[in-house]
Amino acid sequence: MSTRASDNFNEIMRFVRFITCCVGFDVYDPNFHFSAVTITVVSLISMYFIFTILTIAKEFHGNWMFMIQASAMSGSVVQACAKIYMGVSSVETVSKLYVQLNQNYTHFEKEEDARYSMALLRSCHKLRRFLVLVGISYMVGALGMIIVAVLASILTGKLYLIMHFHLPGIDVNTEWGAWATQALHCICIILGGLGLYTGDMIIIVYLMQSFVYADILQLKVDHLNALSENQDSTEKQLEASAQLINIAKWHQTYTRFIDQCNDMFSVLVSVQVTTSAVCIVITIFSLLTSDWIGGYCYFCVLVPNMYLYCILGTILENCSEKFMYELYNISFYNLNPSQQRFVLFMLAKSQQPGAILLLGVMPLSVSSALQVTKSIYSITMMMARFLQK
Helix, strand or coil: CCCCHHHHHHHHHHHHHHHHHHCCCCCCCCCCCCCHHHHHHHHHHHHHHHHHHHHHHHHCCCCHHHHHHHCCCHHHHHHHHHHHHHHHHCHHHHHHHHHHHHHHHHHHCCCCCHHHHHHHHHHHHHHHHHHHHHHHHHHHHHHHHHHHHHHHHHHHCCCCCCCCCCCCCCCCCCHHHHHHHHHHHHHHHHHHHHHHHHHHHHHHHHHCCHHHHHHHHHHHHHHHHHHHCCCCCHHHHHHHHHHHHHHHHHHHHHHHHHHHHHHHHHHHHHHHHHHHHHHHHHHHHHHHHCCCCCHHHHHHHHHHHHHHHHHHHHHHHHHHHHHHHHHHCCCHHHCCHHHHHHHHHHHHHCCCCCCCEECCCEECCHHHHHHHHHHHHHHHHHHHHHHHC
16 A cells, blocks of 8 residues: 555545446546436436335235335435435536545645645545445445345245335246346345445545544644744744745635535435434334334444434534634744734634534534434334334
């Protein structure tokens, strides 16, 4: 593995872009356009909705529970639609931010202070670890749903479908029909998991860069403090003032970055958290009222899926607060009056840390996810009492 931070970042992005190309949505390319793979993925999503509606119409017969059970995975498909819309509508912004991040790595790794390179490498390590953990959760969930349902069907001789929809014109009660339906379910689960992971990677890559911005600011402030200790000449005062302006520009760059991320991701994170919460409730209901054995694995995907963006939101909040604290760490009394006024202006601008908004009203954070979890628990208890009656 290369010791250069830019090489590490580019290696991570090659993996990310490979996955995005597998599902036909390489939105990091400014010339992105729909391909055969893209059309196939969109067709599978449309097929899911059509087949689910047809299955509900065929199997309903007054059994309203089946309608709820068949809707258990609809939330994940809605998330996929939201991620596709976000990626396609934000191609220009995604590609520009990608170029900006590349420039950050190539520029700051050339600094004489080795701490810059170390900060960038730490950021790459955190990003790689986060991507791997999320990928493992999707892989375990998708393969678990497939393996558990197939093994249970083979061992018991009873059909356990991976998903709820049936193929039109194919009888799932026949052996051929059952395995044909399972095969299509497997394709949908694998491509669906890969597609959801693709959308998550875009957000992970960008929001995890908040570590880079915060660490670079800390080093810039350290350099300013070193310069401010000795301003006995006009040349040194000008050098300190230039570094102060450099810090202000970096703060503005970070603020614009957060604003762009909020514009791109606010709708998506709202859809992800709300649909995950609804799907958790429906999945618990399905597990209590049916023999959907793959629902246990699906539940294990939904919970981290709901908390994923909230954890990223908390990381972003912490880095924004670090920005504010680092500005307070400037050696204020070593500066001249004009420099002090400039610092006070920056401090006033940093009093509202940048954050992604959930539903446009509350900051995206783990505390928000805990509030949603409390609501899920309350609804689940009400539902359990209703089913007991």
